[in-house]
Amino acid sequence: xxxxxxxxxxxxxxxxxxxxxxxxxxxxxxxxxxxxxxxxxxxxxxxxxxxxxxxxxxxxxxxxxxxxxxxxxxxxxxxxxxxxxxxxxxxxxxxxxxxxxxxxxxxxxxxxxxxxx
Amino acid sequence: xxxxxxxxxxxxxxxxxxxxxxxxxxxxxxxxxxxxxxxxxxxxxxxxxxxxxxxxxxxxxxxxxxxxxxxxxxxxxxxxxxxxxxxxxxxxxxxxxxxxxxxxxxxxxxxxxxxxxxxxxxxxxxxxxxxxxxxxxxxxxxxxxxxxxxxxxxxxxxxxxxxxxxxxxxxxxxxxxxxxxxxxxxxxxxxxxxxxxxxxxxxxxxxxxxxxxxxxxxxxxxxxxxxxxxxxxxxxxxxxxxxxxxxxxxxxxxxxxxxxxxxxxxxxxxxxxxxxxxxxxxxxxxxxxxxxxxxxxxxxxxxxxxxxxxxxxxxxxxxxxxxxxxxxxxxxxxxxxxxxxxxxxxxxxxxxxxxxxxxxxxxxxxxxxxxxxxxxxxxxxxxxxxxxxxxxxxxxxxxxxxxxxxxxxxxxxxxxxxxxxxxxxxxxxxxxxxxxxxxxxxxxxxxxxxxxxxxxxxxxxxxxxxxxxxxxxxxxxxxxxxxxxxxxxxxxxxxxxxxxxxxxxxxxxxxxxxxxxxxxxxxxxxxxxxxxxxxxxxxxxxxxxxxxxxxxxxxxxxxxxxxxxxxxxxxxxxxxxxxxxxxxxxxxxxxxxxxxxxxxxxxxxxxxxxxxxxxxxxxxxxxxxxxxxxxxxxxxxxxxxxxxxxxxxxxxxxxxxxxxxxxxxxxxxxxxxxxxxxxxxxxxxxxxxxxxxxxxxxxxxxxxxxxxxxxxxxxxxxxxxxxxxxxxxxxxxxxxxxxxxxxxxxxxxxxxxxxxxxxxxxxxxxxxxxxxxxxxxxxxxxxxxxxxxxxxxxxxxxxxxxxxxxxxxxxxxxxxxxxxxxxxxxxxxxxxxxxxxxxxxxxxxxxxxxxxxxxxxxxxxxxxx
Numbered sequence: 002x003x004x005x006x007x008x009x010x011x012x013x014x015x016x017x018x019x020x021x022x023x024x025x026x027x028x029x030x031x032x033x034x035x036x037x038x039x040x041x042x043x044x045x046x047x048x049x050x051x052x053x054x055x056x057x058x059x060x061x062x063x064x065x066x067x068x069x070x071x072x073x074x075x076x077x078x079x080x081x082x083x084x085x086x087x088x089x090x091x092x093x094x095x096x097x098x099x100x101x102x103x104x105x106x107x108x109x110x111x112x113x114x115x116x117x118x
Numbered sequence: 119x120x121x122x123x124x125x126x127x128x129x130x131x132x133x134x135x136x137x138x139x140x141x142x143x144x145x146x147x148x149x150x151x152x153x154x155x156x157x158x159x160x161x162x163x164x165x166x167x168x169x170x171x172x173x174x175x176x177x178x179x180x181x182x183x184x185x186x187x188x189x190x191x192x193x194x195x196x197x198x199x200x201x202x203x204x205x206x207x208x209x210x211x212x213x214x215x216x217x218x219x220x221x222x223x224x225x226x227x228x229x230x231x232x233x234x235x236x237x238x239x240x241x242x243x244x245x246x247x248x249x250x251x252x253x254x255x256x257x258x259x260x261x262x263x264x265x266x267x268x269x270x271x272x273x274x275x276x277x278x279x280x281x282x283x284x285x286x287x288x289x290x291x292x293x294x295x296x297x298x299x300x301x302x303x304x305x306x307x308x309x310x311x312x313x314x315x316x317x318x319x320x321x322x323x324x325x326x327x328x329x330x331x332x333x334x335x336x337x338x339x340x341x342x343x344x345x346x347x348x349x350x351x352x353x354x355x356x357x358x359x360x361x362x363x364x365x366x367x368x369x370x371x372x373x374x375x376x377x378x379x380x381x382x383x384x385x386x387x388x389x390x391x392x393x394x395x396x397x398x399x400x401x402x403x404x405x406x407x408x409x410x411x412x413x414x415x416x417x418x419x420x421x422x423x424x425x426x427x428x429x430x431x432x433x434x435x436x437x438x439x440x441x442x443x444x445x446x447x448x449x450x451x452x453x454x455x456x457x458x459x460x461x462x463x464x465x466x467x468x469x470x471x472x473x474x475x476x477x478x479x480x481x482x483x484x485x486x487x488x489x490x491x492x493x494x495x496x497x498x499x500x501x502x503x504x505x506x507x508x509x510x511x512x513x514x515x516x517x518x519x520x521x522x523x524x525x526x527x528x529x530x531x532x533x534x535x536x537x538x539x540x541x542x543x544x545x546x547x548x549x550x551x552x553x554x555x556x557x558x559x560x561x562x563x564x565x566x567x568x569x570x571x572x573x574x575x576x577x578x579x580x581x582x583x584x585x586x587x588x589x590x591x592x593x594x595x596x597x598x599x600x601x602x603x604x605x606x607x608x609x610x611x612x613x614x615x616x617x618x619x620x621x622x623x624x625x626x627x628x629x630x631x632x633x634x635x636x637x638x639x640x641x642x643x644x645x646x647x648x649x650x651x652x653x654x655x656x657x658x659x660x661x662x663x664x665x666x667x668x669x670x671x672x673x674x675x676x677x678x679x680x681x682x683x684x685x686x687x688x689x690x691x692x693x694x695x696x697x698x699x700x701x702x703x704x705x706x707x708x709x710x711x712x713x714x715x716x717x718x719x720x721x722x723x724x725x726x727x728x729x730x731x732x733x734x735x736x737x738x739x740x741x742x743x744x745x746x747x748x749x750x751x752x753x754x755x756x757x758x759x760x761x762x763x764x765x766x767x768x769x770x771x772x773x774x775x776x777x778x779x780x781x782x783x784x785x786x787x788x789x790x791x792x793x794x795x796x797x798x799x800x801x802x803x804x805x806x807x808x809x810x811x812x813x814x815x816x817x818x819x820x821x822x823x824x825x826x827x828x829x830x831x832x833x834x835x836x837x838x839x840x841x842x843x844x845x846x847x848x849x850x851x852x853x854x855x856x857x858x859x860x861x862x863x864x865x866x867x868x869x870x871x872x873x874x875x876x877x878x879x880x881x882x883x884x885x886x887x888x889x890x891x892x893x894x895x896x897x898x899x900x901x902x903x904x905x906x907x908x909x910x911x912x913x914x915x916x917x918x919x920x921x922x923x924x925x926x927x928x929x930x931x932x933x934x935x936x937x938x939x940x941x942x943x944x945x946x947x948x949x950x951x952x953x954x955x956x957x958x959x960x961x962x963x964x965x966x967x968x969x970x971x972x973x974x975x976x977x978x979x980x981x982x983x
Contacts (some may be wrong), residue, residue, distance in 0.1 A: 031152045048176030049149040049156075054184065057145065082148060 006092040009062070010100055015055050018045060020064065020086060020094040027068055029081040030056065056084065064090035127154055130173060136181035138188040139500040192508035199509060206481060207513070210474045214517025214563060216867060217463075217470035219524030221559055224463045224860070226529060226552040228456050231448050231542045233551075236374040238443070239312025240404075245411065246446035247279070247401040247418070250437045251708055257439065259690070261401050263385075263392040265425065265433070266304075269401065272421045275414025276403040280307030283398050286644035286806045287381055289344070290834060291357035297644065297838035298340060300358070301379035304387075308335075308369070310404050317341075318352040318367030321384050325366075331386035334363035338371040340380035358383065359805075360648020372544055375402070375447055394425075394432035395691060395768040402443070415440045432768065447541050454936050455857045461933075462615065462864045465608045467559065469868045471567040472601040473875050478510070478568060479598050480882055482575035489575055502576040510568030511561070518560030522548065525556070535859075537852035570597055598882065602875045602912075603919040609872035610923020610956055612865035615934060617948045619858040622938040626851050629939075632782035632791055633683060634723030638843035639817035640682050641824060643835065644806040656803045659831060664715065666827045667811060672820060676811040677718025680804045683784050683843075684850050692768035693795060695753045709749050710784060710792040713807075715799035719744070719779060721812045722843075729761045729777030736776075738800045743773035748781045749793035765795070773797070787850050788939045809837070817842045857937070869956075872919070873963040880912035881967035884974075892974050901972035908968040909961070916960030924953055 012020070022028060022036040034047050047055075059065040068083040086094070108114045127150050134146045153173050160166040200207040235241050247269065249259040261269070266281045273279070280303065287300040305326035308315070316338060325333050334356060336345075345351045355362045358381060369382060385399075405414050418438050425433040445453070489502055497505075526548060536543055548556075574597070643663075650656045660678055667676040681687050690710045716732040727747055736742045743765065745753075750760045766772045773795070781791035799807075813820050821840045828837050884891070891904050931943030941948075 030148055031155045034152060034156070046172060048172040049152045050173070050176030050180040052152065053145040053149050054180045057141065057184075080147065080151065 006096040009093045012097045017097050019055055023086040027083045027085045029083050064093055133177045137184050141184050192505050196509035196512040210513055211517045213470045215520035215524055217467045218518050218521030221463045221467050222525035222556045223528040224459050225555050228460050229551055230546045236443055238374055243405045244443040245403050245440045248439050250439050251435055260397045261399050262394045262397050263387045263399055264394045266399050266401055273418055275406055275409040275417040277406045278306055278310040279403040280304045280310045281399040281401045287359050288646045295834045295836055297836040298380040299378045300381040300383055302383045302385050304385045315367035315369050326384045326386050328386050328388040331384040332363050333366045335367040335369050335382035337369055337380045341368045359646030394429055411440055462861055466864045466868050469605050469608050469871045471563050472605045473871045474567040476598055476601050476875055476878050478571035482571045499576050503572055506572035510564045514560045514564030522556055535856050598879055599915055602879045602915045605872040605875040606916050606919025607923035609868040610920055611927045612868045614927040614952050616861045616865040617952050618941055619861055622941045623854050623858045625940045626787055629787045632780050635843035635847045637813050637817050639820050640808050640810045641837045641840040642808050662831050670823050672813050672815050674812045674814055675717050675721045677721045678715045678807040678809050679718045680713040682808050683782055684786055684846055693765050697764040697772050698766045707752055710794045713797050713799050721810045725780035727778040732798050736798050741773045742776045742798050744777040744779055744796040746781050746794040750778050752793050873959055876912050876916045876963040877967050880964050883911050884908055884971045888974055891971050905968045905972050908971045909964045912964035920956055
């Protein structure tokens with residue numbers, strides 16, 4: 002079934018952070034959790050329940066996929082499962098980033114935020 | 119050694135059980151790992167605590183969402199699946215709706231009458247005291263006022279005793295004269311029961327004394343009906359039977375032991391005027407803390423024994439028995455009826471569950487392939503089981519909702535069918551406890567009918583499905599067969615029970631009341647004491663009224679009596695043959711008594727056996743008495759002719775027997791006719807008398823002319839409780855009729871379901887064995903042999919069910935015995951007749967589907983293989 006990226010918007014903040022986390026590399030659950038925590042300077046802490054509920058939904062929606070092989074097989078626990086952003090997932094993440102960018106621009110235009118240098 | 123920073127993940131893993139099984143299977147292990155990783159990476163105890171807290175709140179937040187998501191997915195799938203098999207779904211929903219609806223209706227009756235507590239404080243401590251006279255089998259009698267006072271003074275097992283008696287009164291002064299039911303109570307009765315007046319107060323002890331009783335309370339119903347809910351009624355004066363009474367309070371209409379009373383007056387007993395033989399007071403008591411019913415009973419026995427010794431003439435032989443308030447209000451017979459009905463409808467529900475389970479088993483075989491494919495695609499067995507249970511729940515929920523609709527309709531109908539005076543049905547309806555019950559049985563049925571089929575279906579594997587498409591089958595399935603045996607057994611029990619009740623009802627309706635109820639109209643007249651202060655005033659009223667009524671066109675005869683036959687009311691007194699206690703001829707006996715005017719016996723159509731009825735020329739000095747045949751036999755068992763003999767009563771009065779009449783079933787059609795004496799109305803008139811007229815045409819058409827006749831004599835005098843005698847007789851059998859009707863409906867449904875069950879098993883067997891049967895026919899078996907072989911399977915199951923049912927009915931019969939009239943619970947004729955009928959029904963149920971077996975085309979069937 003064809004999905005338009007815009008139909009997923011706006012994304013829940015947890016979902017967006019997970020997609021961002023998978024944008025540059027494939028990761029397992031714990032790695033996603035750590036990445037999100039680091040990038041948000043500890044402001045967003047995903048619990049195992051929130052993380053895997055989101056992963057389940059993203060898998061069902063086809064925004065991420067599970068990898069058949071582990072990318073770092075030698076240095077990793079073989080029981081871990083890795084996830085990758087799908088093409089659709091990347092489009093959705095980009096669409097959400099653009100939406101946020103537009104929001105930011107609107108906020109600047111109204112004087113809510115200072116103009117960019 | 120365990121790393122001290124490594125968490126014990128068992129608790130977290132236990133929390134994961136809150137998730138649906140498939141989610142847990144998919145992500146549980148990883149979630150535990152992630153939790154463990156985070157915990158180990160934490161730098162401080164506070165951080166670790168925070169991680170545990172986040173994990174806990176995360177699970178508590180997400181697990182219900184996952185459960186809901188899986189449930190909604192399963193429900194959608196279930197609805198799709200059910201819509202694909204509309205005939206199965208329709209049959210199952212209708213079966214469930216009928217069973218759940220019927221069970222809900224009967225439960226709401228049970229709840230309203232028995233399970234709901236009486237509106238008293240600590241109702242389980244309230245008891246009714248009945249006077250008894252064992253030698254005569256009197257077990258439910260009222261007390262005399264002096265006895266009531268003696269109980270109050272001497273019994274140690276009660277904190278308090280209160281008494282009441284009922285009478286009809288006339289309200290005048292505020293608008294039209296109005297008839298009202300009044301209950302006369304001791305001042306402590308309302309506080310003893312813990313009932314709070316809605317307005318004002320209850321009676322004070324000083325208002326319960328002769329000469330100080332000019333107060334009254336009114337019921338909420340009268341408060342609304344006559345006084346438009348004007349709170350200013352409290353403190354105002356109303357006229358009750360012509361006397362002024364100040365209203366001091368308004369009581370709830372439903373008082374637990376009375377719902378009809380509209381006026382409450384103080385008893386104010388005048389012991390100087392009361393005597394111990396005059397039993398008219400109903401006594402209630404509250405058990406003292408620390409006293410059990412048995413303890414209080416033992417103490418009351420002591421009091422009765424003392425009174426018997428002190429007052430041998432009035433109290434010798436009399437005892438008292440305690441009955442819990444609920445048993446008294448609802449009555450043993452009605453309680454038994456309710457338990458029999460709820461058990462029957464429960465059995466019907468079981469039969470319905472068995473039927474649906476059978477349908478599901480058939481469906482499960484058809485879905486085996488689907489299940490195998492889903493398992494092959496990775497669905498776990500738990501997942502499949504959950505899916506099937508959800509389907510069952512969806513089915514049960516639809517059936518439950520439809521059942522509730524049916525129950526609402528059924529309750530509306532039942533309220534119209536319930537006999538007048540059925541206790542505690544004022545709150546009958548689909549209230550929250552009943553809805554909760556309906557919800558509970560809906561869930562319970564979904565488990566009952568669905569668990570085993572779902573379990574069996576989820577056991578299928580791809581291999582078994584592949585194997586299934588193989589050769590022949592025996593068509594046997596032990597679970598299905600047990601279900602059919604159970605269904606037939608239950609249906610047999612219900613049909614036997616119904617047949618016994620039907621026979622009992624038929625005999626009850628055939629039982630002769632001892633008079634001719636057709637073409638008789640009865641109505642009550644209550645003469646207010648203020649306007650008719652003496653017997654002469656009352657006698658003068660009736661002397662004018664009766665000729666006026668007799669002269670009405672269409673009236674063939676008329677009379678008055680102190681009570682309507684079969685009304686359930688009674689008065690009794692001791693009586694002995696001979697002119698007085700000095701005569702040693704006979705020991706005294708207890709007999710019912712009635713006051714009747716000349717013409718009353720002729721109006722009722724009571725048979726004159728010997729002597730004569732009363733006449734207008736009888737005078738009070740002659741003290742004439744008519745007695746029933748039963749009393750004549752008791753007083754003169756040696757066959758002495760009672761005519762012209764004398765009897766003396768417990769109060770010392772002597773009467774002369776002038777006539778003997780046939781026995782009348784005054785206590786009800788199902789009761790033995792009491793030994794009865796009839797006194798002439800010139801002897802005494804009650805404040806309330808019953809006017810009876812025999813008409814040549816429709817008796818109800820005479821109600822208007824009768825009212826006019828009464829008004830011509832006293833314009834303030836209302837006529838109330840106007841009914842035909844036929845109605846009263848029919849009302850006496852209304853309860854057994856309703857009970858039997860409901861049982862018959864349940865039994866019929868159970869029988870249809872049972873027969874369908876047998877039929878279904880045979881049809882299933884034919885379908886599964888079609889190749890084997892085709893092969894047998896191809897090898898030369900005749901159609902008769904093939905049909906016989908198929909019928910034997912179903913027939914033997916039905917026979918087994920029938921045998922189990924007959925044996926169970928024999929064992930369970932004793933529960934019905936108190937509801938049966940002139941029928942034995944193990945009546946051999948009923949058992950044989952019903953056994954034979956059910957056998958024919960079972961064979962028919964097998965024969966219809968077995969015809970399919972002989973229609974199998976061997977060539978076509980074997981080619982398909």
